Amino acid sequence: MFIEDDAQMESFWIQTAIGAIKALTFVCDVITFPVYLVLQRPWETRQQSRRVKAKPVSNDKQMVQYRSVDPPREIHVKMLQANIDTLEKMLKYVSKIYSNQRCLGTRQILSEEDETQPNGRVFKKYKMGEYKWKTFAEVDKSANSFGCGLRKLGQQPKQNIVLFAETRSEWMVAAHGCFKQNMPIVTVYATLGDEGVCHCINETEVSTIITSHELLPKFKNLLSQIPKVNTIIVMEDQLKPTDTTGFKEGVQVYKFQEVIKLGEQNACEGVAPEPQDDAIIMYTSGSTGTPKGVQLSHQNCIATMKGFCDMVKINSDDVLLGFLPLAHVFELLAESVCLLNGVPIGYSTPLTLIDSSSKIMKGSRGDAAVLKPTCMTAVPLILDRISKGINTQVNSNSPFKKALFQFMYNYKVRWTNRGYKTPLVDKLIFKKVAKLMGGRVRLIMSGGAPLSSDTHEQIKICLCVEVIQGYGLTETTSAATVMDAKDMQYGRVGAPLTVTDIKLVNWEEGNYRVTNKPHPQGEIIIGGDSVSKGYYKLPGKTEEEFFDEDGKRWFKTGDIGEVHSDGVLKIIGKTLI
The missing domain is CATH 2.30.38.10 (Luciferase; Domain 3)
Structure with a gap:
């Protein structure tokens, strides 16, 4: 009896408080409406949304x-005027324009230490530093040297080479080193499984594999199934030494920096690709059957970049957070568009992305908080997880805070659908959520699969960002359609x-x-x-x-x-x- 009375009393006071807040917001709306009407011009936003x-x-x-x-x-016009029709020309072009500006950034891992949890368990956590940057000129120079290093090791133009590594700055350096020597890169997903990985390597008849410290041990077992491979290049770990012993006789293992130094010592002329030459053979992670390698030419990639630049507004102070697989054409082309526009890319991983990520030491900041990106790419699965996390956080609050959040959410949705912005509500309520990603994210580009209307709306409202959904496939170099940023419809x-x-x-x-x-x-x-x-x-x-x-x-x-x-x-x- 008393419990029911207490619950009813609490519900009464919550409804009373929310009613008072509704009255207060109504008064604020009446006072501020003329100002917002003049400054925000919502009819133009609605008109742009409806335009053909x-x-x-x-x-x-x-x-x-x-x-x-x-x-x-x-x-797009500048690319035509400068005759940029290959990825090799693209990097050469931007490295001159943005020579000394930040290009690729890697978060420094200072140490790995034991951290005792409240339950007594001990986990390994990273003590992390700041981002360390390479300029556009430095990236171009490293790519030149890496390409020459590959030539010195026997890799020839138009000879396929496998790139099997997680997303990181060395991935882009390696890829552009190959483009400079007209060597098609073969990208492979680790999720294909050992049989799928071996199929991709054998079908493309590669002799050289570029991989990472984490994935290198896999090849001790696979080398017997990929007989043509005789060279492995490994991207080093920041803390742990890489064990290059115990590999099949006749297979040479080189560290990534060794190949760059080899290229510095044996400078060579580049071999410029033609637009129709293969830039990438990208294996799809199809749900059924044997993986298929999609041949993507330099012309294909450049065309997509032109199309993306026509649809996505780029600002001079933008910074991209890179963490989706670069073996996915959507991420590779999104990052390439950033390079084309002089936008720096700071790399991250799901293990270190935010303050609460599994490898971040208590009291330390995640990559997003340090980098403070303005743009990021995502797939619906990731956005669904963020949406679920927001719901979990809201539901863990007191009944009053839950009711307040729901009222403010509905309030913002109502005004947003009319073409208005809600700066006061954003500052008081939603900017706290946005700080999880550094507080500056303005644009999230979603691809890979259709995004549900509910998730699209919630991410846009709660993170105070534009969410632009696109559609494309590996076979179309990720290009087909992209949402207009002013489109107010979902789905x-x-x-x-x-x-x-x-x-x-x-x-x-x-x-x-x-x-x-x-x-x-x-x-x-x-x-x-x-x-x-x-x-x-x-x-x-x-x-x-x-x-x-x-x-x-x-x-x-x-x-x-x-x-x-x-x-x-x-x-x-x-x-x-």
């Missing part, structure tokens, strides 16, 4: 083809990039037709310079899924979509069950 972003350029009862209505932006993946066209083609088995109302529906076909030439050593599969038409290369995605009246695509299913 792509239009049909061809259609009949079987197909409709859409193209962006937007012109190329400044960076859609944007309009075609300036470098791609999108077709919807009837899929009769599922009754998805371009004549459907209210929106045309069908299988999504992507065309443009970003579309791959095909699958490595799989001509039959390539012929099934790729084709040339009207001077464009096209790829059949197997995804079902519908295009709304403003030219924006929504993914609604798959043809492959």
Whole structure:
């Protein structure tokens, strides 16, 4: 009886308090509304959200083809003027423009120490320092030297080379060292398993593997299954010495810095690739079957970079937090766009990302708090975890704080949907959540899979950021569509990039037709310079899924979509069950 009375009394006082806060916010709204109306001009935001972003350029009862209505932006035009048509030219170009500016940053690990937990257990934690940076000129020089070091070790232009390592600055240096010598890099996911890794290495007939300290021991067991490999280059750990003994006879193991020094001592001329040359053979981590290697040319990569630059606004003070796998085309191209725009990239890992990450010593700051990034890439799985973490944190609060948060969340959603910003509410409530990622993040780019509307809205509201969702595949070098930053709707993946066209083609088995109302529906076909030439050593599969038409290369995605009246695509299913 008393317990029920106490609960009812608490509920009464909470409702009374929230009612008072509602009254107070109403008064504040009345006072500030004219100011916000004049300063924020919300009608323009709503108008920009509704604007037509792509239009049909061809259609009949079987197909409709859409193209962006937007012109190329400044960076795209500059790339055309400077004739930047390969990744090798791109780095050479930016290293001159941004020569002494920060380029790639690595957080220094000072020591690994035992930390006793409240339950008595002891865990190894990192004592960490600041970020150590290489300038654009230093990165370009290191890449030159690494490429020459590879030549000295016997690696030849147009000879494939495997890059099998986690995301870090050495990954980008190694990749661009290869591009400078026209050596296609083969990227492999560790999640493919030993059999998948061996398949990728054997199919591409590589003799040299670039890997990391953490992954090196794997090859002691795998070398017997990859007989052509005779050279392994290992990126060193900051603290632990790398054991290079015990490998199969005839296999030489070199440290990453040794190869750079070898290149410094044996300087060589670069071998400039042509736009149609393979830059990357990227193996997909497909859910079924044998991994397929997607051939991505320099032209494919440059096309995607142009398209991204036309859609994503870059600021002069931006900093990117890099931690998604660079073996994923989305992360690689996002980081390449940052390099193109002079944006520094600071690297992190899930183990050290935020203050509460598993390897961060108590009282120390995570990478995000030190780097203070403004931009980051993510996949829906990561954003779903952040969303779940926010919900857990809110639900752990007192009933009053939960009710207050929910009221403020709904309040911000209501005004945001009308085209307004809520600076006072952000400062009082939501900026505290945003500090988890350093407090400066303004833009999160999500790719890899469709993002749910609920997660999209919650991340945008609670972290006070723009969340831009895109759609693309490895076969299209990540390019297809990207959301307009002013689009206020959720659950859609944007309009075609300036470098791609999108077709919807009837899929009769599922009754998805371009004549459907209210929106045309069908299988999504992507065309443009970003579309791959095909699958490595799989001509039959390539012929099934790729084709040339009207001077464009096209790829059949197997995804079902519908295009709304403003030219924006929504993914609604798959043809492959």
